[in-house]
Amino acid sequence: MSAEKYQPLDRIFHPASIAIVGASTSTPETGWVGRLLKFGYKGNIFPINPKVNKINGLKAYPGICNVPYPIEYAILNVPARFTPQVMRDCAAKGVKFVHCYAAGFSETGTETGKRLEAEMVKIANEGGIRLLGPNCMGIYAPDSGMTFDEDFPKEKGRIAFVSQSGAEASRLVFLCQDINLHFSKVISYGNATDLDATDFLEYLAEDKDTNIVAIYLEGVNNGPRFLSAVRKCMAHKPLVILKAGLTENGAGAAISHTASMTGSRAVWEAFFKQTGAIPAQTMDEVADIIQGLARIKKPRGRRIAIIGRGGGIGVVATDICERAGLEVPPFSIETRQSLLQIIPEAGAGVRNPVETKIGTEGATEFYLKGLPIVDGDMETDAILIQMAIDVYGGHAPDLMQNVTESAYALCVAADSIKKPMAVVLFTGGHTDTIEAVTAARVILTEAGIAAFSGIEAAARAISKIYDYYRFLDIKM
């Protein structure tokens, strides 16, 4: 991207005014106008609808050229066949950015759709308009109050997400909200006729409000430019990529979703190897890796210490960790001898995994006395705690208080732990545990401790984070 195009992209995230072309009167609460109002967009909103005078209390205009104020950004919410005319109006009005929410273009595979899209792109190019979409949800930027879902959190964070899919963009926002992580910018860019992942990646690499970047990608328009943007981003901050359509029929589905050519699996495997970008296979995994990057210190190696309750659960956890590319070696003799001082011999192992005593009380005691011992062990590099919510004796009437106390104790203990550490909120499945799990997750994540919903998720995330840091050490 040329320098003169790069600088202005920043404005797309906080335009002074937004026009909604095809502002809806039927759904005042959740239409684009109502959404921006409710979410607290800080600029001017101009509803465009020739049939009414007001929408959500704002004056409506029959056309974009009738608005007597400058318009920096326009959202197109009209049927595809009307978009060329609206684009001409936008060009005439001097609109800088158009977000085409409407679908019905090249992704349908029809000649009409392709022709309409080509026409829209031509008008944008000639009129100096940067085009986002079509067939996309647009921008969520809590800083300026832009959003495509009025239920998104208003809190600002330091994660950016660039997504070819609107639904996946929404999912990641909510998945991260659950673990107390928030976003600087989220972009759903659909068919990528003009602005695409590469443009945003180049911008986000240098964005001072963003520490971690994630991408959901079906295809790229310009391979070499994308590769160079990925390298630039990785030089500044970690990049997580969910490349969809890597299987044979996944590629077919991607074509009918965003008309993307997905590229071969071999090419993408080489791409990940060369760039060090962190690959993810599902949105849940994207959230897990982001949490790991945000909250787990750099591990020295792959050797994991596992702390938990339930011998069989420890064996399964060990298998899961080793399958994820980690190792669960026995603790040193010294560590085991120290652990035996606080763990009763009967029915609990100190080899690694180490079993805490029964219930949340047993867990709490271990966090305070045992965790420092595991931290000092020379045979392991990182600590994975399966926090017992209700396994054996946890279904007492005071479960919530016990779990809360245990979580706070873990926060206190974690303060002096030097090794990278992650927690799995492990439940035996009692029906009254959901609230306790939620409470523990809030306490831990507010203290900056990584809290995962399952051992598989945690193990995969730790393994990929280790790979990331190792790539940095060796290649960069």
Add this chain to the structure above:
Amino acid sequence: MSAEKYQPLDRIFHPASIAIVGASTSTPETGWVGRLLKFGYKGNIFPINPKVNKINGLKAYPGICNVPYPIEYAILNVPARFTPQVMRDCAAKGVKFVHCYAAGFSETGTETGKRLEAEMVKIANEGGIRLLGPNCMGIYAPDSGMTFDEDFPKEKGRIAFVSQSGAEASRLVFLCQDINLHFSKVISYGNATDLDATDFLEYLAEDKDTNIVAIYLEGVNNGPRFLSAVRKCMAHKPLVILKAGLTENGAGAAISHTASMTGSRAVWEAFFKQTGAIPAQTMDEVADIIQGLARIKKPRGRRIAIIGRGGGIGVVATDICERAGLEVPPFSIETRQSLLQIIPEAGAGVRNPVETKIGTEGATEFYLKGLPIVDGDMETDAILIQMAIDVYGGHAPDLMQNVTESAYALCVAADSIKKPMAVVLFTGGHTDTIEAVTAARVILTEAGIAAFSGIEAAARAISKIYDYYRFLDIKM
């Protein structure tokens, strides 16, 4: 196992009386006596404790020989060092089954532990006692009211679980309760000094109350006998096996958990291939496979039709299915043409995956009109529905009502669907969706429809079920 030993095993699941040796006075609510009383055990309970006269309102006896009634089953809740004497008392009293809950035996790796265990086994053999454990939770049999957790459901089901781990046994019971599946028998058998997985497998293969058997296994005592029991079981009903300790350090962890020799990975891979037993890697997967076996019809092939909302989510779902060994081919031309009659062209694909219209209303409409079309498609063998809970527009104030209606509509539609079918309760993550997801899961599972919590879980389960039926067709 010899015939004379086999017949009596049935009694272990409904003994006429249970003695609790070392009945606890400190935890009357959750100790063994309170647990059996609360759960509704139908036989006589004899608390054994020399220090008190009554426990939970029942007369306590100083020793097992002081009980003036026959005792069929005894639970040993005393420190390991006292167990030889208690075993001698049990033999003298004519107790048929001893469940040694106590730990502190061979699993500790100590000489004392090994010696105590050997002594206990010797007394059992000489006294004609069948020994369960030590170091285990024992038996849950809702039919007779036996349990090791008073919170377990009282509903009887047709699944049996044999587990070397007590904690994993509990987890599976609760995981299955969440999806409305219940158990005939659950056995936690720990160190397997006498009764082990093989004994229970031989019994369950012919148990008329059991349709599906699952095992959590660390090691086996007698390979050839186990193999033959597995073959016998598979000839009667499906068998799911979580073999733990298959990685190098997983094997080490298993030794310190239940003193099990786990065997090499190559041996177990050959075992699964030869027997057709269904392998699982986590307890969640065990529950998923059980649900698939209980609720999904036999698929003719691996070709999956995916129905859902969100183009990108469909692409990711396709990748996940194909990685799980399924295929997601395009629908036939006829199917696509029929689908286009009910699906608008813009922004929604009909290739496969097929996208429903916005919100739960769009989903409901599709279940009634589109599902029969997909059912008739000749290019696919099974249907996977990602039920939209809140993706796009689902966060309306009446979300719960919409989702409930949609779930009922799906139940109605499912009645006339011939293909095997599974549902994924898919949420965009809005915080108010948990209740709606739960409501939908209850409605669907009560109607006998398989409802999974994620696409990965559903895809893996369908793939393994297909493998199971294929094994039956070819090998048996």
